[in-house]
Amino acid sequence: MDLDAVRTFVTAADAGQFQEAAAELRVTQQAVSKRIAALERALGVRLFIRAPRGAELTIDGQAFLPHARELLRAAERAVASVRTGRRPLRVDMLASRSAASGVMRAFHRAYPEIELDVVMLFGIDDAVAAIRSGAIDASFRAVTMPGRPLPDDVTAERVLDEPLQLLVGPAHKLAGARSVTVAQLAGHRIWMPGIVPGTEWATFYDDLVAEFGLTIEVTGPNFGSDALLDTIADTPALATFMGERTRLVWPEGHGLRRIPVTCPTPVYPHALLWRRDDPHPALATLRAYLATTAAGQDTAGTWTPSWAIPR
Template structure:
């Protein structure tokens, strides 16, 4: 059904006159008459009866009118759903309980007037593709993996260097340590069942293992964080990595400890990625908020894979930059 003809029909029904409806629609009276005639031909009924005072809907016209209003309302909602500034800002985070999920929550607290649609795409390739095709406005990722480059037109803003801590149970050799160096982890078993090959975090921990020698254990199903912490709490040999920025609650009897890693401190580098030219006003507000509130990195020497280091070069718009080669 031609929505322009439907719009003309509703305008005539509301105005009671073809002439006034033409003025309201900024059309000629002849154009309005043609649209009504075309709609009547499509439906096979007469919609108006001309009277000395103007035009009145026929019985069929009266039956059509409420449905015509619904059609026009649906058109308005459809347009608003994709118009920047009218629809919610769609942001991807790896998980709502991870550090970047917290960054989005902080942004929402600072800007409650900006509607948000938070999604959780799984891997970087899927997320970057979604940014490219407009399925999401932005994603939080660790820029690139070995052999990967961001597509042209994708910009990156560093937002958080997240320090890792070693999580151990009370019987682990490092349970009473004030801190541990990554080199001390050589040969120790680090349980990470969710470390899926092909993801950016798998590439990160593979690089960490190559640099410092721990055994990253990914064997077996992933039953979630709670089950992982149960395993760590009851073992004298198994540890895992956690961050103080990741919300986690465990039973008091677990007596788990978060031991800082130092000299160097391994940090997981989070970036905000978006498509250059995206006009959504909420995206600009998100970038400005993240740039203004970016936490300072830990003191001392830091470690991150070479491919995940902050991009160099002149950032676009004075703030963000694409990845280094």
């Protein structure tokens, strides 16, 4: 249906005269008449009858008027939904308790006027495809993995270095340590059932194992973080890695301890991915905010895989 004709019909109905409708729409009276006639042909009914004081709605015109108004409102909403800066900024992250989630909550507090949509996609391939299609504006990932370059229309910037910590139960041999070196972890069983082969975080931990001779076990089903914490609390032989800014909560009776890892500190390099020609103005605001928060990060005494984006 021709929205110009629908808009002309509504304007003429409100004005009561084609001449006044033409003046409001800044077209000729003849153009108004042609648009109304075309709409009547499309609908198969008469919408107006000529009267001494102008144009009056027929019964069919009266029935169509509220629907015509709703058509115009729907068209306005449709345009607004994709107008630059009017739709929410859509950002992807791996998990709701991840470091990226904390960063985005802080960004929202700093810029409450920016509307956000947060989504959680699984792998980097899904995230890149969503960026390229416009389904999302940005994604937090660790890139680039060896042999997996980003498409030319997608770019990335390293925005957050997250030190790893060792999480142990109260009976673990290292539970009383204030910190542990990477060398001290050799021979200890580090259990991480959430590592999925082929993901960027699996590649990170593979390189960590190869670099320092650690033992990371991924056996058993992944029942989620609660089950992982229960097992670590109850099993003296197992520990796990956790990001310093990962927010997990466990019962007080678990007695779990986060222990800093040093000499060097393994750092997970979070990056922000986005499409080079994404026009959303809030994306630039987010990038500027992340650049400010990343400025004070110290890389001395840390380790990242060789494929991490340089700082």
